[in-house]
Amino acid sequence: MVALQKDTFCLGDVELTSRLLTGTGKFASRDSIPSMLEASGSEMITVALRRVDPDGTRKNILEYIPDSVHLLANTSGARTAQEAVRIARIAREAGCGRFIKIEVITDMKYLLPDNHETLLATETLAKEGFIVLPYMMPDITVSRQLSDAGAAAVMPLGSPIGTNRGLEMKPMLKRIIAGSSIPVVVDAGIGRPSQAAEAMEMGADAVLVNTAIATSQDPVMAGRSFALAVKAGRMAYLAEMAERKEYADASSPLTGFLGE
Amino acid sequence: MKIHLNGKPVEVQSRTLELLIPERGLHPDALIVELNSKLIKKENWAETILREGDTLELLNFVGGG
Numbered sequence: 304m305v306a307l308q309k310d311t312f313c314l315g316d317v318e319l320t321s322r323l324l325t326g327t328g329k330f331a332s333r334d335s336i337p338s339m340l341e342a343s344g345s346e347m348i349t350v351a352l353r354r355v356d357p358d359g360t361r362k363n364i365l366e367y368i369p370d371s372v373h374l375l376a377n378t379s380g381a382r383t384a385q386e387a388v389r390i391a392r393i394a395r396e397a398g399c400g401r402f403i404k405i406e407v408i409t410d411m412k413y414l415l416p417d418n419h420e421t422l423l424a425t426e427t428l429a430k431e432g433f434i435v436l437p438y439m440m441p442d443i444t445v446s447r448q449l450s451d452a453g454a455a456a457v458m459p460l461g462s463p464i465g466t467n468r469g470l471e472m473k474p475m476l477k478r479i480i481a482g483s484s485i486p487v488v489v490d491a492g493i494g495r496p497s498q499a500a501e502a503m504e505m506g507a508d509a510v511l512v513n514t515a516i517a518t519s520q521d522p523v524m525a526g527r528s529f530a531l532a533v534k535a536g537r538m539a540y541l542a543e544m545a546e547r548k549e550y551a552d553a554s555s556p557l558t559g560f561l562g563e
Numbered sequence: 564m565k566i567h568l569n570g571k572p573v574e575v576q577s578r579t580l581e582l583l584i585p586e587r588g589l590h591p592d593a594l595i596v597e598l599n600s601k602l603i604k605k606e607n608w609a610e611t612i613l614r615e616g617d618t619l620e621l622l623n624f625v626g627g628g
Contacts, residue, residue, distance in 0.1 A: 326628035333626065351627025354569040354620065355589060363593035364624050379627050389600075393622065396602045397595040464628065491628075513628030 326513025343526030429453025467494020503536025
């Protein structure tokens with residue numbers, strides 16, 4: 304049995320204990336981000352890079368994130384590999400560290416990632432020493448290609464970003480998890496702790512949850528609930544739960560007293 | 564002089580990057596500056612001279628998933 308306190312996983316050469324990655328988007332009050340991080344135990348959180356808002360008086364987002372938490376810059380806004388590479392380089396030079404979540408999106412209705420451009424960006428950035436975490440459309444072949452290209456993990460989506468629809472891609476996620484030689488982080492669409500637990504029970508190495516926590520009425524409580532669900536799901540996976548059965552299988556002996 | 568600032572043509576007075584930031588009403592903290600596709604570190608802002616037609620991107624980290 305794997306001792307749960309030693310049940311860590313690695314993204315590149317960085318070892319993480321928490322299997323819940325979080326995000327900084329959509330918070331009604333960003334003041335709740337530090338408490339959410341503490342309550343959830345999340346050790347990695349995403350940020351985005353944008354042009355400054357000349358009218359913006361809001362505090363720098365990085366000030367809400369404790370030094371102990373790894374920053375994961377995303378390349379949101381990129382429509383091509385080239386744009387993603389540019390954002391990644393700026394983020395690293397601006398002090399955001401080596402982690403980069405590649406997010407290349409051209410489909411603006413469902414915000415689905417462009418796997419081809421994502422693979423091209425992964426190839427370039429992995430060679431440049433980034434710890435590359437590509438957000439991807441669940442596809443076994445592409446998952447393998449991303450691994451070969453040097454990705455530190457693959458991040459297939461559960462369902463479209465911000466939809467809270469859970470694991471719409473479940474069968475394909477299962478296949479990716481079964482065949483992947485690098486960690487699988489289910490990203491996007493996880494809207495309930497039960498859905499996070501489901502991903503972890505299936506054997507996902509981690510999940511990334513932003514919208515569901517940030518847009519709840521109590522992001523701190525939500526963060527904690529996701530942390531517990533992720534842990535429960537992980538424990539269930541390690542415990543190797545028995546398969547579903549078609550017919551009843553009595554839990555109590557059926558013979559030995561009445562009617563015999 | 565006219566430069567391209569965050570994708571728009573604008574008329575600016577300041578000759579250096581350091582002077583331009585307050586001219587645009589921006590706070591230098593956490594500002595990321597890319598001039599003609601090259602990142603300029605804060606310690607070099609004062610000596611970075613702006614020229615007609617420069618392409619300047621003023622960026623910062625924001626909330627995102």
